[in-house]
Amino acid sequence: MDKTFIPPIAVHPGVTLLETIEAIRMSQAELAERTGLTVKTINEIIQGKNPLTQETAVKLSAVFGISATFWNNLQRVYEASLMQKRETEQLESEKVLAKQIVCY
Numbered sequence: 001m002d003k004t005f006i007p008p009i010a011v012h013p014g015v016t017l018l019e020t021i022e023a024i025r026m027s028q029a030e031l032a033e034r035t036g037l038t039v040k041t042i043n044e045i046i047q048g049k050n051p052l053t054q055e056t057a058v059k060l061s062a063v064f065g066i067s068a069t070f071w072n073n074l075q076r077v078y079e080a081s082l083m084q085k086r087e088t089e090q091l092e093s094e095k096v097l098a099k100q101i102v103c104y
Helices: 013-023 028-035 039-046 054-064 068-100
Strands: none
Touching (some): 013 039, 013 068
C-alpha cells in the first residue's frame, strides 16, 4: 500500500512571503521598492491571487538572501498540491457515481 502523504490543503507561497516580511518588519511597499515590482503585484502574491514567478523568485532571493530555488519550490509544491487535491475530489465524485450504477 502506498503511504504517500497527501496534504489536505495547498499553501500558496504568498503565505510564506507575508510571514517573511512580517518577521523582519518590512512593508509591502518597501519590498516592492527593493524588488522593482509594484505594491499591487506584491499584494496579489501575498493574497494568493497571482503565482510567484521565476523572475520574482530571483528578485526575492536578492532581497532576502534565500535561494530562488526555495521560492520556486514553494510555487511548484503549491501547484502540485492543488492538482492532487482536484484529482482526489474528482475520484471521490466518480466513486459516488459508480455506486449508483448497478453493474458495479
